[in-house]
Amino acid sequence: MAGHYVxxxxxxxxxxxxxxxxAMLVVFALAIxxxxxxxxxxxxxx
Amino acid sequence: xxSVAGRTAAHEHExxxxxxxxxxxxxxxxxxxxxxxxxxxxxxVYVNSWIYVFGALTLAALLIVLGTGAVLALGGPTWWxxxxxxxxxxxxxxxxxxxxxxxxxxxxxxxxxxxxWRGRRALTWITGVIAFVGSIGTAFTGYLSQSNxxxxxxSAQAKDGLNSVxxxxxxNVLDPGQMLMWHISLLPAAIGLLVVLHVIxxxxxxxxxxxxxxTTAENAAIAEDPGDGEAxx
Amino acid sequence: MTVVRRTPDAxxxxxxSYDLVKEFVVALIVVAxxxxxxxxxxxxxxxxxxxxxxxxxxxxxDVVATAAGELAGTTTSAxxxxxxxxxxxxxxxxxxxxxxWAGVRIPVDSANDLVLTxxxxxxxxxxxxxxxATWSSASASQQQEWAATYADALAAAPDGNPAAVRASAAFGxxxxxxxxxxxxxxxxxxxxxxxxxxxxxxxxxxxxxxLLSDGAYLEDQARARNLGGDQWGMMNETGNYPGxxxxxxYTFWYQVKPFSTSDNADAQVWALMMVLTLALALVPFIxxxxxxxxxxxxxxxxxxxxxxxxxxxx
Numbered sequence: 102m103a104g105h106y107v108x109x110x111x112x113x114x115x116x117x118x119x120x121x122x123x124a125m126l127v128v129f130a131l132a133i134x135x136x137x138x139x140x141x142x143x144x145x146x147x
Numbered sequence: 148x149x150s151v152a153g154r155t156a157a158h159e160h161e162x163x164x165x166x167x168x169x170x171x172x173x174x175x176x177x178x179x180x181x182x183x184x185x186x187x188x189x190x191x192v193y194v195n196s197w198i199y200v201f202g203a204l205t206l207a208a209l210l211i212v213l214g215t216g217a218v219l220a221l222g223g224p225t226w227w228x229x230x231x232x233x234x235x236x237x238x239x240x241x242x243x244x245x246x247x248x249x250x251x252x253x254x255x256x257x258x259x260x261x262x263x264w265r266g267r268r269a270l271t272w273i274t275g276v277i278a279f280v281g282s283i284g285t286a287f288t289g290y291l292s293q294s295n296x297x298x299x300x301x302s303a304q305a306k307d308g309l310n311s312v313x314x315x316x317x318x319n320v321l322d323p324g325q326m327l328m329w330h331i332s333l334l335p336a337a338i339g340l341l342v343v344l345h346v347i348x349x350x351x352x353x354x355x356x357x358x359x360x361x362t363t364a365e366n367a368a369i370a371e372d373p374g375d376g377e378a379x380x
Numbered sequence: 381m382t383v384v385r386r387t388p389d390a391x392x393x394x395x396x397s398y399d400l401v402k403e404f405v406v407a408l409i410v411v412a413x414x415x416x417x418x419x420x421x422x423x424x425x426x427x428x429x430x431x432x433x434x435x436x437x438x439x440x441x442d443v444v445a446t447a448a449g450e451l452a453g454t455t456t457s458a459x460x461x462x463x464x465x466x467x468x469x470x471x472x473x474x475x476x477x478x479x480x481w482a483g484v485r486i487p488v489d490s491a492n493d494l495v496l497t498x499x500x501x502x503x504x505x506x507x508x509x510x511x512x513a514t515w516s517s518a519s520a521s522q523q524q525e526w527a528a529t530y531a532d533a534l535a536a537a538p539d540g541n542p543a544a545v546r547a548s549a550a551f552g553x554x555x556x557x558x559x560x561x562x563x564x565x566x567x568x569x570x571x572x573x574x575x576x577x578x579x580x581x582x583x584x585x586x587x588x589x590x591l592l593s594d595g596a597y598l599e600d601q602a603r604a605r606n607l608g609g610d611q612w613g614m615m616n617e618t619g620n621y622p623g624x625x626x627x628x629x630y631t632f633w634y635q636v637k638p639f640s641t642s643d644n645a646d647a648q649v650w651a652l653m654m655v656l657t658l659a660l661a662l663v664p665f666i667x668x669x670x671x672x673x674x675x676x677x678x679x680x681x682x683x684x685x686x687x688x689x690x691x692x693x694x
Contacts, residue, residue, distance in 0.1 A: 112612070113606070129257070207407040266389075316462060
């Protein structure tokens with residue numbers, strides 16, 4: 102009936118929710134760290 | 148009576164009569180976004196990070212949420228309990244919602260660490276926060292509209308929170324009819340409006356320049372004004 | 381001296397070609413595919429609702445105890461206050477009594493609306509009709525005494541079993557009324573009797589849900605699924621499905637003092653969250669908070685390519 106939960110002090114969180122939050126943090130870190138190479142390098146046009 | 152071509156050649160459309168509401172509205176709307184910036188095909192060179200795609204991902208997820216919601220509406224509120232197709236559409240609606248929130252929060256984190264409210268962009272930030280909170284409310288009414296155990300429990304619990312501050316006297320979470328109507332009409336309309344405003348504001352001001360890509364001006368007596376710049380506190 | 385930095389106009393920078401529409405279409409495809417895969421692999425939860433007849437079959441003693449409590453005026457709904465009745469004044473935030481000021485806009489008389497009116501709709505049961513007549517002809521204080529006495533007896537009985545309670549005149553017609561109520565619940569007609577109230581169509585489940593919430597069964601089922609308030613339930617979903625992770629801060633406050641032991645916890649948490657939400661919206665204007673991005677420096681990573689360019693404007 103109940104899913105799997107992680108208990109840590111007053112905190113109780115479902116494994117699924119925890120995975121989601123961790124995945125979001127990882128995606129955020131990757132979004133910032135992974136280079137974004139855009140094809141067209143012509144600049145200097147206003 | 149002058150022709151449209153004649154008046155255009157004489158540039159008369161740029162000088163509308165002050166008493167013509169239509170002309171004034173057109174001029175006003177036309178100035179909302181700088182010319183060519185509603186759908187620009189160029190971006191400042193600093194727009195060069197994967198974090199920038201999360202606004203688009205959020206918007207895309209929202210469209211999927213709306214689309215799957217529309218399909219659920221075709222079948223009615225209890226369709227998904229008895230039809231496996233309906234159940235699958237419900238699953239699409241649930242997961243697109245989870246993705247919507249995930250992308251939106253990542254977008255928020257990014258915008259926060261970029262201090263994206265700088266340069267007269269406070270309203271962009273504010274409309275974003277209101278859309279975020281409004282989305283939570285919309286999702287909430289969605290959970291109440293499932294017509295299953297979850298709806299029963301969530302409504303039984305939520306009523307106490309809402310009643311405690313008087314809201315429950317008008318917004319009755321124990322009334323699935325009312326909750327469903329808020330979920331599929333009032334709240335999506337509000338979110339839609341906020342999203343449109345938010346995106347127009349982004350196009351209006353352009354993507355915020357990097358922190359420290361700023362000129363520093365020393366001014367003895369200028370009061371802090373987040374509308375114009377960023378104070379040093 | 382206040383140093384004011386001006387954020388330059390975004391349109392004053394060199395540009396590069398960027399295809400917004402293509403980016404959006406790709407995003408749409410990516411999200412559509414992700415959504416489809418997730419839906420196909422994980423599906424979505426659909427636990428059947430608790431019907432009143434299901435409640436009657438699974439937890440009959442709870443139904444009887446609840447009915448007795450409604451008649452005694454001791455259930456949660458009976459003692460709730462606005463918007464259902466004036467039995468209490470509700471939660472407060474210091475001098476601010478929003479619950480009371482909103483008024484009784486969804487009037488529910490627990491004893492009559494939740495128990496007696498549905499019972500009166502049952503025809504052809506002489507024993508029930510007679511019990512109802514006995515009840516109606518008694519004074520309010522007599523009714524309350526009968527019901528409260530019976531409710532106490534039930535609570536003292538092993539497993540709350542009405543069969544274990546010895547008959548007594550002190551209970552008046554309450555044992556009959558509650559037993560008949562259980563039968564009505566079992567029959568499957570109680571939702572209609574409660575929520576249609578005279579109409580053909582039902583859309584408003586207020587009465588049925590208040591009755592169900594007055595019992596222990598609904599909450600027992602919820603707690604078994606980690607959905608209880610002190611189980612961070614607001615964030616959770618049944619089974620292993622994703623819940624509502626974004627509710628983490630709202631439910632957090634309920635887990636800690638002073639909220640976890642406060643009679644006004646709901647109002648207090650609501651007020652606190654409204655303040656925090658307002659603060660989030662007004663971050664651009666809050667000194668200190670609005671400078672956190674600069675201090676943390678994550679932007680140096682985000683815009684590292686820009687910062688490395690020679691001759692960039694400072």
